Amino acid sequence: MAVPVLTHEQRIAASAKAVEIRVRRAQVKQQLKDRALTFSDLVKVSDQDEIISGMKVISVLEALPAFGKVKATSLMQKCGIAPSRRMKGLGQHQAQALLDALAKRASLTKPSTLQEIQP
Numbered sequence: 001m002a003v004p005v006l007t008h009e010q011r012i013a014a015s016a017k018a019v020e021i022r023v024r025r026a027q028v029k030q031q032l033k034d035r036a037l038t039f040s041d042l043v044k045v046s047d048q049d050e051i052i053s054g055m056k057v058i059s060v061l062e063a064l065p066a067f068g069k070v071k072a073t074s075l076m077q078k079c080g081i082a083p084s085r086r087m088k089g090l091g092q093h094q095a096q097a098l099l100d101a102l103a104k105r106a107s108l109t110k111p112s113t114l115q116e117i118q119p
Helices: 008-033 039-045 057-063 069-078 092-103
Strands: none
Touching: 008 039, 008 057, 039 057, 039 092, 057 069, 069 092
């Protein structure tokens, strides 16, 4: 399949959209780090928000406080989730397994508001 030829305006529009998506994803990750959001919040809105639904689960877990690559990878392996899985691709049982594992960590159960991530 050939790559479509885009006009200059279409390339600029696509670039602007990509920048907006990267900025929103960075904001969500920062809110996770600041504990303004929880993983549970993201699971709830991932069906409705295309930006959140496109985020990789591993990058979301790595953005949580006290989580790095090793802990996030280990948790995903224990829950039987592929490293390439995106939020929209999480099955109900996979999401619940992650939520149960994260619920054991008292520092990640702070309530939050979802208004901040709505477009």
